[in-house]
Amino acid sequence: MAYGKLSDDELYSLFGQGEDGAFDVLYQRYWKRLLYKALLKLQVEADAEEVVQDTLLAIWKSKGQLPIRNSFAAYIGAMLRYQIMGRLAANKKHAFLPVDDLSEPSDHSMQQWLDFADLQTEIETAIRELPEKCQLVFRMSREDGLNDRQIAEHLHVSQKTVEAHITKALKRLRIKLGKLSFLIFLFH
Structure with a gap:
């Protein structure tokens, strides 16, 4: 091949x-x-x-x-x-x-x-524990690479709502994963 x-x-x-x-x-x-x-x-x-x-x-x-x-x-x-x-x-x-x-x-x-694989599992678990709408907005931002405006247009909500969901997600992930894991997650 x-x-x-x-x-x-x-x-x-x-x-x-x-x-x-x-x-x-x-x-x-x-x-x-x-x-x-x-x-x-x-x-x-x-x-x-x-x-x-x-x-x-x-x-x-x-x-x-x-x-x-x-x-x-x-x-x-x-x-x-x-x-x-x-x-x-x-x-x-x-x-x-x-x-x-x-x-x-x-x-x-x-x-x-x-352990990288364990960290990935922890991150995914923490993301799944987010409220549904918050999780959706967070994934669109981090995984799909959309900006706040694009997410707002796609979901028919305001940019402020998108920003609030992302802030909420980051705060919960920071608490759930701990400072070190969260820093590593941000660099991923």
Whole structure:
């Protein structure tokens, strides 16, 4: 099969169906970018390489079975961010460095500090506990990428109502998930 012409999301799906060659293409597409991003933050090549390998290994171990809401690029970017934060925390070299400028993708050394799959489950559970309308507005904002005006038009409500729902959702998620998990969620 000509994997090279397929999108990342298609490759991830095929990998989940047992097509290991699809993972090889994803690996080739991402490892240099991931290494570059990790090296920018960690500034130690060996640490950066290990974090990238841990990230890619976590994807391999998932066998394509972890649900991806937005895109593979966003998913692997989030995994890398968590790996980097975990490495920084484990090394205790730096207090907390912001990693919000990582636009692309972590999860093995991170297990000591935070298990990515568990966090996803916690976040999804917390979102499902929101009131129905609040949940809908929040998902349209965060998952569909709509702005307040677009949501208001789609739901035939005022922008102030949309803003109130998003504020309410964020407040409840912050309380439910705790400060650290909530910060990580915002960077996802």
